[in-house]
Amino acid sequence: MTQPEQFYSLGDDDAIRRHIRIERESGKKLRKTAWWKAQIQKGECHFCHQLVGAENLTMDHVVPLARKGKSTRGNVVPACQACNRNKNLTTPVETILDQIRDKAT
Numbered sequence: 001m002t003q004p005e006q007f008y009s010l011g012d013d014d015a016i017r018r019h020i021r022i023e024r025e026s027g028k029k030l031r032k033t034a035w036w037k038a039q040i041q042k043g044e045c046h047f048c049h050q051l052v053g054a055e056n057l058t059m060d061h062v063v064p065l066a067r068k069g070k071s072t073r074g075n076v077v078p079a080c081q082a083c084n085r086n087k088n089l090t091t092p093v094e095t096i097l098d099q100i101r102d103k104a105t
Contacts, residue, residue: 020065027059027071039078046077047087060084063091 030036040054047060060079063069066089079087087095 016066016068019068023061023065023069023071027061027076030071030073030076031059035073036076044078045080045083047079047083050080052080056080058084060087064089067091 036059040057043051043053043057045052045057057078058081059071059076060083061069061071062075062077064087065071069075090098
């Protein structure tokens with residue numbers, strides 16, 4: 001997959017760093033909840049659907065923290081390390097648009 005063009009601004013570095021720090025703390029608390037443990041119990045990656053085991057899943061933010069995403073139930077999914085790394089700063093819509101563009105070329 002090619003690197004997507006970045007049409008967004010991450011804004012003020014200090015504000016983004018502060019937001020990420022706060023949301024990472026929220027994410028740590030969320031990981032300890034019964035809800036998150038139920039999410040990872042199957043050991044399945046949300047993106048590639050491979051069974052990698054619960055211990056190998058990471059908490060991926062659908063809207064990345066650097067794009068002002070939150071550590072909430074509606075914005076986190078279990079992802080294998082490869083999918084989490086490949087997703088990087090993209091949102092689901094951007095991923096779909098990249099796939100459409102790649103098919104057209």
